[in-house]
Amino acid sequence: QQQVKQSPQSLIVQKGGIPIINCAYENTAFDYFPWYQQFPGKGPALLIAIRPDVSEKKEGRFTISFNKSAKQFSLHIMDSQPGDSATYFCAARGRNQGGKLIFGQGTELSVKP
Amino acid sequence: KAGVTQTPRYLIKTRGQQVTLSCSPISGHRSVSWYQQTPGQGLQFLFEYFSETQRNKGNFPGRFSGRQFSNSRSEMNVSTLELGDSALYLCASSLTPMGNNEQFFGPGTRLTVL
Numbered sequence: 001q002q003q004v005k006q007s008p009q010s011l012i013v014q015k016g017g018i019p020i021i022n023c024a025y026e027n028t029a030f031d032y033f034p035w036y037q038q039f040p041g042k043g044p045a046l047l048i049a050i051r052p053d054v055s056e057k058k059e060g061r062f063t064i065s066f067n068k069s070a071k072q073f074s075l076h077i078m079d080s081q082p083g084d085s086a087t088y089f090c091a092a093r094g095r096n097q098g099g100k101l102i103f104g105q106g107t108e109l110s111v112k113p
Numbered sequence: 114k115a116g117v118t119q120t121p122r123y124l125i126k127t128r129g130q131q132v133t134l135s136c137s138p139i140s141g142h143r144s145v146s147w148y149q150q151t152p153g154q155g156l157q158f159l160f161e162y163f164s165e166t167q168r169n170k171g172n173f174p175g176r177f178s179g180r181q182f183s184n185s186r187s188e189m190n191v192s193t194l195e196l197g198d199s200a201l202y203l204c205a206s207s208l209t210p211m212g213n214n215e216q217f218f219g220p221g222t223r224l225t226v227l
Contacts, residue, residue, distance in 0.1 A: 043221050046215055
């Protein structure tokens with residue numbers, strides 16, 4: 001119940017394409033869903049986050065879509081660039097769970113020029 | 114504003130030894146969480162500290178411990194190191210543990226156990 005399942009494990013797209021990364025959860029007590037981007041040798045960097053009372057959120061080229069009834073959420077990267085090549089993690093946090101994020105397994109994205 | 118800092122960045126230890134890692138949160142942030150990142154298990158929550166008190170704990174053995182000081186800086190300690198403890202240890206800070214405060218990660222400490 002505490003798991004967050006992320007897919008695909010890896011993804012290759014051409015520059016300008018729209019990679020989509022999906023996550024699914026079981027625990028209905030989760031109420032905060034962030035996405036992190038991690039480059040080799042660096043810590044994860046917060047990209048964008050959403051709460052379940054919102055179905056979509058956009059920040060720059062990054063969009064989260066959230067489907068509360070299906071318990072799924074996804075990250076879309078518009079007009080992807082080679083500099084977006086990184087590992088992306090979805091995560092979830094329960095009410096009153098403070099800093100305890102439950103992470104998906106990660107998606108390694110490669111954007112080809 | 115300076116980000117989360119972690120020291121040291123790299124450590125090599127041998128089995129049976131103990132190790133202490135340090136984390137300084139973003140100025141003004143009072144909550145510090147620790148995570149272990151490995152290729153096999155991914156990112157796993159270790160524990161969280163707020164106001165010098167452990168507020169939440171993950172599923173790790175008692176060899177993993179931590180503390181927080183009055184200036185919000187935090188340390189984590191791993192005793193009797195095992196080969197499987199080789200990992201990237203990440204610290205994240207947030208303003209408080211309440212609400213949906215964003216968490217910001219440091220660069221991590223890469224621990225290698227030989």
